[in-house]
Amino acid sequence: MIGKLKGTVDEIGEDHVVVDVHGVGYVAFCGARTLAALPGEGEAVVLFIDTYVREDMLRLYGFATRAEQDWFRLLQMVQGVGARVALAVIGTLSAGDLANAVALQDKAMVARAPGVGPKVAARIVAELKDKAPAFSGAGSDESLGLKRDIGGGTAAAPVADAVSALVNLGYPRDQAAEAVAKALKDAGEAPDSAKLIRLGLKALSR
Known part of the structure; x- marks a missing residue:
């Protein structure tokens, strides 16, 4: 069982890389992000490997981390x-x-x-909700709940529209949702999207 490859990049294909380890070329299939981050041909590389063995196939999958x-x-x-x-x-x-x-x-x-x-x-x-690694960047409890609503498509239309507007202005989605969550505290009852956007921008400028 192969668990790790340490060698040099011999060739990079559309969905794989060939790693030369002491003269032996190992074909490792990788995701697009891993392939894009690989060094050039002839340069040193380390990949973590999952080995899949079947009756008619042996395939290696490579990962940068x-x-x-x-x-x-x-x-x-x-x-x-x-x-x-x-x-x-x-x-x-x-x-x-x-x-x-x-x-x-x-x-x-x-x-x-x-x-x-x-x-x-x-x-x-x-x-994967209860199996995935712990999430540590969600922000406040209010923003986490809001972002879950947005992700699940259950957020109120003005809230979703306000977050979308801030994202379109160039703010990261998590930051936009955090700002709208803060805006909701000061917006009173049933605020429209324009008010949430205005208060959200104010929160982002602090």
């Missing part, structure tokens, strides 16, 4: 998610982004991965 590898394994615990889909997800989202998506039940973020439809994305965030 242990976190990526952990997510690859976790994702395959979800019904309907195999190695190909798991690799597409971690190739699209960083480990931190994926942790955010699961913690906030943001199926739309997961569905950005190629080949991942809405139903599979919904299963991923639902089934």
Whole structure:
């Protein structure tokens, strides 16, 4: 069983890299993010490896970090998610982004991965909610609840519109949701999106 490769980059393909280890070339299939971060040909590289052995196939999957590898394994615990889909997800989202998506039940973020439809994305965030690594960047309890509502599509329209407007202005989604959560405290009853945007911008400027 191969668990790690340390050698030099021999060749980079569309979905794999060939790592030369003392004259032996190992083909490791990787996600897009891992492939994009690889050094040039002839340069040193270290990959964490998952080895898949079947009667008619032996395949290596490579990861730049242990976190990526952990997510690859976790994702395959979800019904309907195999190695190909798991690799597409971690190739699209960083480990931190994926942790955010699961913690906030943001199926739309997961569905950005190629080949991942809405139903599979919904299963991923639902089934991994209690299995995924701890989420530590959610902010206040109020903003966490709000972001879960947004991710699940259950937030009130003015709230979702205000967050969307702040994101369109260039603010990260988590920061925008945090600002709108603060705005809700000062907005009174049934605020419209314009008021939430105005108060959210005020919170962001502090």
